[in-house]
Amino acid sequence: LLLGTALEQSRRISLLGRSRMLETLRDAGRPLPARIDESLARFAAIKAQANALLLPAVRNLGGDYEVELRAVDLAHNDPLFTTRERAAGKSAILDALDRVSDRVRKELQEDAKDAAQPRVRVAQVVPADPEAWRHYADGRRLASEGRNMEAMGEYQRALAVDEDFPLAHLELAELDEYSDVEAKEKHLDAALRGIDRLPPKERELVQATRARLKGRLQEAIELYDRAIAAWPQDPRLSVGAAYLYTEYLADGEGGRPHLERALTLAELDHRTAIKYFLLLGRLDEALVRARRFTEESPGRFSFENLSIVHRVRAETAESMAAARRALSFGGGPPSGGLFWSFVEGDSIGELEDQWNEAGQRKWELLALRGRRRDAWRALEALAPPEGSPARGFHHARLMDYRWGDGKPDLIWAEAVAQLTLGSQTAMCAPIQLALREWKQGDREAAIRGLRSLWMPEATFHLGEVLADSGRHEEAAQQFRAFRLWPEWDNNWGAISFAYPVSLYLEAVSLERLGQREQARQLVDRLLAMWNRADPELPTLRAARALRSRLVQ
Known part of the structure; x- marks a missing residue:
């Protein structure tokens, strides 16, 4: 080492x-x-x-x-x-x-x-006390075997011996990427204070990660690009760049080579590797990895990932079998990826039963059912108290949800409330730009912008723009891709309403293509989902009219 x-x-x-x-x-x-x-x-x-x-x-x-x-x-x-x-x-x-x-x-x-x-x-790199280096070396060995919690303990023991050891701070910052942003910043600050003791590659890694955390995304891109050009085989640089492009930028065009390199160079955890395989369209490899996950760590989380992979592969029966197996391990009613596997499997009744048994009311489920008034009340009941730092995110979610009402004044009111509270979590600038180009008549620019984004929201809107351009076969494909999206993280508050709406929009495109029977099947799915929907929903009325045309 x-x-x-x-x-x-x-x-x-x-x-x-x-x-x-x-x-x-x-x-x-x-x-x-x-x-x-x-x-x-x-x-x-x-x-x-x-x-x-x-x-x-x-x-x-x-x-x-x-x-x-x-x-x-x-x-x-x-x-x-x-x-x-x-x-x-x-x-x-x-x-x-x-x-x-x-x-x-x-x-x-x-x-x-x-x-x-x-x-x-x-x-210069090695601490004065060799015991700190021994713990650090043990941590690197454990991390290489995927034993991250044990590795974290060794890095912490290294810092107990030498609290300024920058390499140990850097490794802890990497391990805290997903769990504790405050701790990550603390360790990065400590690594920066000792940057003169860091080799050049680790210096670049610290600076790029710090820029990313501070929201200086263009600077982070430049730092990662420069470091990767110098050390193209280093896994941590590619993993960091892949995380930047997927989680911060949702940039499929720019992120693709970094995901490819991360999968080749790094020992990624199962969930991340599966996600990257799915985003890259490498569905067979995603399935192999998901099955390996269930063999090595049988449990709710691994079978949830297997269910997601089968869902993205349009293997509904296999997806539902894996989803039900995941629930057999306990952990409460379906949420996250499991929730959407049940939705795609037309098993919303099971979802409702399980959430009712848990004594909880899920606003996303009400929205899926077209019960927008009830969903709104349930959502408002989740509002954090005044002064809470989560208040801005709550208004961001309300802003997204208002999208389903189609009333710009209400959407803008929530956006203003969100921005006033200092939160910008839901304001995705590339999507807003693409939608503006669409509304101003530049459909091709909108299509290019939306197609490059790895986001369910972008995929849904891409279907809308393609349909508006008369490209109905492509539009139908995008609406299907939206419903099979590999990572339903609910960052878009309108997803639960957009899902049933996508059934109607795809049916409209299929009708234009002369595929009337497939269109009718989609409308029937929507009407079954909305059998207790608010009667005044415009999409409900339009779907009923469409079905009448299709059965003539």
Whole structure:
């Protein structure tokens, strides 16, 4: 790990991380070892199409130490070079590692410009107390095996020994990405304070992550791009960029290469890997990963993911079987991805029964049923108290929900309330821009903008614009894609009303295409869903009129 830290300062060298080597061995059907020996390292490196294998060793020579590195040309199975450095005692080992690193970089013909760049020596990176480094190294090993909670404990123990250790702060910031933004910022701040002790690649990672958290998204893009250009094989850079493009920008066009690289380079958790496979349209690989998830960790969460994959693949029976298996593990009535699997499986009655048994009233379910007045009352009952930081998000959700009423003055009133409270969570500028272009008559610009976004809301509106352009076959495809969307996270408060409306809109497009029977089936689904809907809903009246035409 220490030698790797020194070598990876070179842009000429991209090391195959331990997690990727383990993933390569797993994919090849090999049992995962506690220690990767030379034979397994050679096998994994060849499978990963590496150019060379570097084999380090440290030998005790009776008080002195010898640091050796052998390099093997994997294409020809020939030795490339061997370098050795002697250290007069343990205290001199770090300097010997730097000398070995310098020699390796020279042997691998590092660019003269890179070689001339100032370097962070290993002694600057390593804490004064070696116990902190031991905990850090153990944490990196555990993380490479997917044991993140145990790794977090080791990083915390490293900081208990050296509270300013920047590499441990950086790793904790990465682990806190999804769970604790405040803790992540704290660790990033600490890493920045010790940035002079960080190698160049880790400096770029800290700065890019910090820019992302602060909402400086263009700066974050530039920092990630620059770092990835320098270290294209580093998994953390690609994972960070993929997260930026999916969770912050929803930018499919820009994010695609980063997701591809993250799936290739990193040992992603099952949920993230499944999501990325689905977004990229790699549905067979998503199914393989979801099945592996249920085998390795059978439970509600893994079977929920399997249900989602089957739903996106339009395998309704299999999706429902996995959804019901997920519920067998307990955890309350269906929500999240499970909720939408039941909806797509035309099993809303089951949803209602389970939520009623739990003694809860779900506003999304009322909205799906077309009971907008009841849904609005249920939604308003969820309002956080005055002064709560969540108040702005609540108004954002109300603003989205007002979309279903089709009354711009009401929508704008909620948007103003939301912005007044300082929340901008629901104001997706690219979607607003595309919708403005549509309403101003530039349909092609709107289509281009909406098609590039990885969001259910964008997919729904894309169907609307395509239908308005007379491109009904494409519109029908987008309405179907909207209902099968892989990540229903309810960030768009109108989803529960848009879902049934999409059935009607697709039916209209199918009628225009002469596919009357398929159109009638969709209308019947909608009318069954809205058998207790508010009678004054315009879409309900239009759907009944459409059905009358279709059965003539």
